Amino acid sequence: METPGEKTPQWWQNGIIYQVYPRSFKDGNGDGIGDLNGITEKLDYFSETLGVTAIWLSPFYRSPMADFGYDVADYTDVDPMFGNLADFDRLVEETHKRGLKIIVDWVPNHTSNQHPWFLESKSSKDNPKRDWYVWKDPKPDGSPPNNWVSGFGGSAWEFDPATGQYYEHTFLKEQPDLNWRNPAVVEAMFGTVEFWLKRGVDGFRIDVAQSILKDAEFRDNPLRTDNAVAGHKPMGDYDTQVHLYDGPQEETHGIYRQLRQLIDRYSAEQPRMMVGEIHIFDVVKWAQFYGENLDELHMPFNFGLLKAKWEAQAIRETVDNLEENIPEGAWPNYVLGNHDEPRIASRIGPGMARLAMLLLLTLRGTPTMYYGDELGMQDVKIPADKVQDPWERLTPGMGLGRDPERTPMQWDASPNAGFTGPEVTPWLPVSDIYEQENVAAELAEPGSMLNFTRRLIELRQNSPALLSGSYRAVNGVPVGCFVFLRESSNERFLILLNFSDETATIQLPDLGEGLVVLSTEEEGLAEKVIALDEVRLGPAGGLLVKLAY
Numbered sequence: 261m262e263t264p265g266e267k268t269p270q271w272w273q274n275g276i277i278y279q280v281y282p283r284s285f286k287d288g289n290g291d292g293i294g295d296l297n298g299i300t301e302k303l304d305y306f307s308e309t310l311g312v313t314a315i316w317l318s319p320f321y322r323s324p325m326a327d328f329g330y331d332v333a334d335y336t337d338v339d340p341m342f343g344n345l346a347d348f349d350r351l352v353e354e355t356h357k358r359g360l361k362i363i364v365d366w367v368p369n370h371t372s373n374q375h376p377w378f379l380e381s382k383s384s385k386d387n388p389k390r391d392w393y394v395w396k397d398p399k400p401d402g403s404p405p406n407n408w409v410s411g412f413g414g415s416a417w418e419f420d421p422a423t424g425q426y427y428e429h430t431f432l433k434e435q436p437d438l439n440w441r442n443p444a445v446v447e448a449m450f451g452t453v454e455f456w457l458k459r460g461v462d463g464f465r466i467d468v469a470q471s472i473l474k475d476a477e478f479r480d481n482p483l484r485t486d487n488a489v490a491g492h493k494p495m496g497d498y499d500t501q502v503h504l505y506d507g508p509q510e511e512t513h514g515i516y517r518q519l520r521q522l523i524d525r526y527s528a529e530q531p532r533m534m535v536g537e538i539h540i541f542d543v544v545k546w547a548q549f550y551g552e553n554l555d556e557l558h559m560p561f562n563f564g565l566l567k568a569k570w571e572a573q574a575i576r577e578t579v580d581n582l583e584e585n586i587p588e589g590a591w592p593n594y595v596l597g598n599h600d601e602p603r604i605a606s607r608i609g610p611g612m613a614r615l616a617m618l619l620l621l622t623l624r625g626t627p628t629m630y631y632g633d634e635l636g637m638q639d640v641k642i643p644a645d646k647v648q649d650p651w652e653r654l655t656p657g658m659g660l661g662r663d664p665e666r667t668p669m670q671w672d673a674s675p676n677a678g679f680t681g682p683e684v685t686p687w688l689p690v691s692d693i694y695e696q697e698n699v700a701a702e703l704a705e706p707g708s709m710l711n712f713t714r715r716l717i718e719l720r721q722n723s724p725a726l727l728s729g730s731y732r733a734v735n736g737v738p739v740g741c742f743v744f745l746r747e748s749s750n751e752r753f754l755i756l757l758n759f760s761d762e763t764a765t766i767q768l769p770d771l772g773e774g775l776v777v778l779s780t781e782e783e784g785l786a787e788k789v790i791a792l793d794e795v796r797l798g799p800a801g802g803l804l805v806k807l808a809y
Contacts, residue, residue, distance in 0.1 A: 469536030592625030639664035
């Protein structure tokens with residue numbers, strides 16, 4: 261699909277988004293937990309060392325931390341664990357000085373059960389804020405109102421003995437769901453967005469974006485009759501149902517059209533954007549969140565590569581399906597990892613990590629990188645007595661715990677990987693191999709994963725074809741390979757990827773010769789001209805080739 265129109269791309273279309281998990285990025289005050297000042301300290305890493313263009317911060321709001329900040333107790337303040345509003349303002353200022361953009365998490369589906377709104381709502385059935393949350397009477401036998409289950413296991417309903425009703429919680433019982441059918445909730449939550457817009461943020465990542473509204477009649481979900489999983493990974497009780505009534509509802513689109521109007525009002529002088537967490541793997545339904553007139557989300561996060569089997573045909577089908585179904589004028593994006601998923605180097609193996617990065621940063625659309633993936637960071641085994649994640653505690657042994665991918669960023673070979681002081685115990689253990697796998701060590705090694713990523717980013721950000729050119733898959737290649745072209749009006753790149761564990765020979769005689777500008781092989785960082793009539797790619801091998809125009 262051709263890039264539409266001649267409009268100048270926005271920063272979020274020509275950018276690379278880098279996700280920062282604040283607890284784990286850099287400890288600025290020596291308490292073993294990352295914070296805003298630690299991020300500010302490392303801003304030059306984003307702008308000068310890596311060359312990414314935007315940072316996305318996972319939640320830093322006031323919170324009891326039942327789910328590490330996704331249980332928000334105050335949407336308009338910083339939790340003391342991370343600093344204060346003055347620290348945030350300085351972070352924004354310093355970010356913008358470097359030409360970077362800053363995206364913050366916004367959690368609209370639920371609050372903390374310690375949020376003042378919920379404390380009022382819970383206080384009595386006739387409290388003015390009672391209808392700010394989803395309260396329902398028990399069934400005659402006292403059981404929950406319907407069969408909905410929580411994403412973290414068990415019923416999605418928690419009984420409140422004081423008022424004799426259940427409240428809904430899509431996740432933890434400490435995370436009661438807001439009632440987005442109440443206009444007062446819409447107004448209040450939009451007010452929290454304005455608060456951060458006025459403080460200069462450039463965008464919002466919207467948590468659980470597709471599920472803020474549920475079925476108005478609260479009907480039971482159908483039970484699954486197959487062995488399929490509800491999402492992209494097994495989730496226990498959650499997989500026993502078809503999430504028809506607690507999943508995306510048509511009315512949700514109206515909320516995002518309203519929110520887009522608010523965002524657009526603040527975009528005249530400083531373009532703003534919003535990207536939504538949309539775990540829908542039906543591409544047609546997923547694409548509806550762009551809006552019929554591209555008037556909803558600027559981008560729904562595309563998690564297709566998380567679900568796809570790591571083989572050439574499945575990856576190509578995922579990409580082609582997106583290209584065929586994305587609305588005219590909409591902008592695609594790709595994700596290979598985040599704070600909820602095992603690290604890419606652990607999912608597919610360290611040997612495939614470079615191939616994955618080459619794929620992510622050459623596909624058409626905006627890539628989102630997860631902190632540490634540029635180093636090849638892997639999941640860290642967390643001893644039972646150090647487990648922090650409530651999901652692991654509620655569903656032990658299912659492999660759903662997210663601590664392994666949230667461990668401290670590895671900056672250097674000093675104790676605690678330079679994340680915090682040598683005498684401090686970090687909130688999660690650092691990797692056993694951090695002394696070899698860290699920023700300082702990899703910067704000093706020309707063929708490292710970090711230097712490979714830096715070179716790839718530099719090439720991407722200086723290439724019209726890679727930034728905004730068209731995408732076209734190449735046919736007639738070996739089964740284990742995925743080859744595609746990126747083309748603009750004056751530039752062409754060929755990307756060759758071997759997903760197999762055997763050497764592959766790719767024959768493309770019609771393309772003549774090309775200049776290899778990057779290879780996944782450590783020794784292949786130097787440019788060289790090759791004939792494309794017969795290209796040999798080793799296992800997990802990849803090439804970025806500039807073609808004559």
